[in-house]
Amino acid sequence: MHNWKHVTTSLWSRSAGRVGLLGVMGLTVLALTSLVWSPYPPEAVAGASLMPPGLLHPLGTNGLGQDIFSQVLCGCRVSLLVALTVSIGSSSCGFFIGAAAGYYPRRLGVFLMRLVDVLMAIPRLPMIILLAVFLRPHLLNVTAVLIFLSWPGVARTIRSQVLALREQDSIRFVRFCGGGFTYVLHRHLIRELFPLLLAKSAMAASYAIVAEAGLSFLGLGDPTLKSWGTMIRGALDYPGLLWMPAWTWWLVPPAMMVSLAVFFCTLLGYGLDEALRRQEGE
Amino acid sequence: MSRHLQRRAATYLLVFLVAVSLNFLLPRAIPGNPLEELSSGLGNLPIQLDPETLKALQSYYGLDRPLLEQFRRYLEGLVTGQLGYSISYRAPVNSLLLQRFPWTLLLTLSSLVLSFCAAVLLGTRSAKRRNGEWRVLLPAVFFESVPSFVLGSLLLVLLGVKLPLFPLSGAYSAFSDAEGVWQVLDIAHHAALPVLVLSTSSFFSAYLVVRSSVLLVSQEPYVLMAALKGLPEPIIRYRYVLRTALLPLITFFGVRLAYSAGGAILIEVLFAYPGVGRLIYEAVLSHDYPLLQGAFLVFTVWIIAVNFLTDCLYMSLDPRVKEV
Numbered sequence: 001m002h003n004w005k006h007v008t009t010s011l012w013s014r015s016a017g018r019v020g021l022l023g024v025m026g027l028t029v030l031a032l033t034s035l036v037w038s039p040y041p042p043e044a045v046a047g048a049s050l051m052p053p054g055l056l057h058p059l060g061t062n063g064l065g066q067d068i069f070s071q072v073l074c075g076c077r078v079s080l081l082v083a084l085t086v087s088i089g090s091s092s093c094g095f096f097i098g099a100a101a102g103y104y105p106r107r108l109g110v111f112l113m114r115l116v117d118v119l120m121a122i123p124r125l126p127m128i129i130l131l132a133v134f135l136r137p138h139l140l141n142v143t144a145v146l147i148f149l150s151w152p153g154v155a156r157t158i159r160s161q162v163l164a165l166r167e168q169d170s171i172r173f174v175r176f177c178g179g180g181f182t183y184v185l186h187r188h189l190i191r192e193l194f195p196l197l198l199a200k201s202a203m204a205a206s207y208a209i210v211a212e213a214g215l216s217f218l219g220l221g222d223p224t225l226k227s228w229g230t231m232i233r234g235a236l237d238y239p240g241l242l243w244m245p246a247w248t249w250w251l252v253p254p255a256m257m258v259s260l261a262v263f264f265c266t267l268l269g270y271g272l273d274e275a276l277r278r279q280e281g282e
Numbered sequence: 283m284s285r286h287l288q289r290r291a292a293t294y295l296l297v298f299l300v301a302v303s304l305n306f307l308l309p310r311a312i313p314g315n316p317l318e319e320l321s322s323g324l325g326n327l328p329i330q331l332d333p334e335t336l337k338a339l340q341s342y343y344g345l346d347r348p349l350l351e352q353f354r355r356y357l358e359g360l361v362t363g364q365l366g367y368s369i370s371y372r373a374p375v376n377s378l379l380l381q382r383f384p385w386t387l388l389l390t391l392s393s394l395v396l397s398f399c400a401a402v403l404l405g406t407r408s409a410k411r412r413n414g415e416w417r418v419l420l421p422a423v424f425f426e427s428v429p430s431f432v433l434g435s436l437l438l439v440l441l442g443v444k445l446p447l448f449p450l451s452g453a454y455s456a457f458s459d460a461e462g463v464w465q466v467l468d469i470a471h472h473a474a475l476p477v478l479v480l481s482t483s484s485f486f487s488a489y490l491v492v493r494s495s496v497l498l499v500s501q502e503p504y505v506l507m508a509a510l511k512g513l514p515e516p517i518i519r520y521r522y523v524l525r526t527a528l529l530p531l532i533t534f535f536g537v538r539l540a541y542s543a544g545g546a547i548l549i550e551v552l553f554a555y556p557g558v559g560r561l562i563y564e565a566v567l568s569h570d571y572p573l574l575q576g577a578f579l580v581f582t583v584w585i586i587a588v589n590f591l592t593d594c595l596y597m598s599l600d601p602r603v604k605e606v
Contacts, residue, residue, distance in 0.1 A: 118293070118297045121585055122585075123544040123585055129547070251436070255436055260427075266427050
């Protein structure tokens with residue numbers, strides 16, 4: 001059983017966890033702000049094309065005269081939404097399937113792990129591209145594809161943990177007293193494995209942000225939403241942009257934001273992982 | 283073959299079967315169809331094919347047959363090494379893939395070898411003490427987080443446009459009749475920027491793995507014993523620690539090698555590099571089923587082959603695995 005206060009203080013005490021936590025919180029605030037307020041609607045033509053950053057447009061405008069700051073805000077919303085959904089989806093799918101595979105290691109476990117092996121050996125990015133094309137570009141479909149491809153990793157970790165946990169005396173006793181799979185799952189396994197699951201889902205979130213940006217960069221994301229990947233693609237597609245000063249305010253902000261978002265999620269994951277390992281070490 | 287390897291081989295066979303069936307089914311489920319694309323392709327002259335020509339083309343490509351029969355023909359083709367005929371390129375898929383795969387291989391292999399050599403050298407050196415490790419790790423994690431295509435587009439601007447050191451796209455200069463050494467140099471010049479991007483983005487994760495593996499091994503009693511015997515530091519570092527620490531790296535390298543070919547798609551698209559990744563992207567855009575299937579198959583077979591070789595290598599290097 002994990003001591004929650006302990007995990008959180010030990011997450012906060014290390015710079016990795018602290019930077020990650022603060023960063024993710026900051027991005028969340030940005031995303032929430034964009035829900036209620038942004039300087040201009042992200043698709044609206046708000047000024048002359050390729051205006052440098054100034055008072056009216058904090059980050060300038062793009063080739064169509066759209067405000068870049070508003071688009072970055074909106075992109076934050078898209079990225080975080082995908083990250084949150086994918087991390088929740090893949091960690092809960094991975095948790096249930098992995099726990100079932102670990103709890104029933106004979107037939108069901110072997111079958112599920114074969115499935116995991118197969119899914120993990122399929123080339124990921126080509127598969128994502130193929131599925132994204134097949135399912136029509138919609139944010140929901142992008143999320144579903146990413147969940148489908150990222151739960152096996154979680155399931156594998158959870159299974160190995162459950163395999164060890166089910167042989168612990170306390171859980172053997174619960175089973176001896178007649179506790180079934182669902183009882184053990186919600187009374188013991190979830191509580192025992194929740195911090196690990198959190199670390200895994202932070203990692204899944206950073207993967208989801210990269211993958212969504214990559215898909216939008218290829219033009220296979222949701223065409224109705226301005227995401228960071230779409231902005232980068234738009235900037236690179238604009239004829240001659242790279243020879244003008246405008247790339248500094250059109251290309252760099254979304255590029256920085258993607259990297260920072262991934263960075264914060266990864267740090268949060270590392271921090272949680274480390275906090276957990278230190279607690280187990282004690 | 284030992285039992286462990288046999289089990290791995292069985293898994294990989296299963297993966298291959300699943301991939302082949304997915305490979306066959308998915309492109310056919312993609313909205314749109316290649317003949318429509320042919321008759322009114324974007325950018326081409328809008329040609330309206332008359333119904334009879336369409337029918338003839340359909341039966342020529344076997345698209346009018348029942349799905350099961352198409353699948354049977356596909357499998358037969360696979361067995362005899364025929365991957366079909368690309369609809370958009372109007373060329374056999376085999377020869378297209380053979381033309382493109384070496385370019386992908388060139389990019390992935392050279393970037394992996396580069397990044398791993400650097401990671402092993404720097405990782406062993408920096409893994410001496412644990413104090414202040416976040417001063418090393420924070421920047422490493424940050425650069426690991428920059429997605430490769432983001433890094434690529436920034437380097438494209440900085441090293442391709444601002445300091446015009448490298449060409450912006452392609453794999454060789456068109457219409458140049460350079461030969462011998464000059465041709466090799468030309469290819470290296472074109473590959474430099476994509477390889478730099480790919481190796482930078484894989485360097486940092488390799489570096490983190492090397493570092494943690496070396497740190498773990500350095501705490502083993504036999505390393506302390508070697509130090510107590512008074513062996514010089516470099517001998518301990520490279521002969522005692524690194525040899526053991528490299529074992530988990532072999533798996534890591536194998537996994538990287540297997541997946542980086544597919545991961546290079548974005549970079550190939552960004553730099554218009556003529557590899558399989560760009561081919562798959564073009565095939566998606568033009569609904570070219572046979573080409574899409576062929577390219578996907580190449581990635582799958584590559585992953586399976588590399589994974590299996592890694593397993594074999596690992597087994598022969600680490601006898602402890604055999605007991606499992």
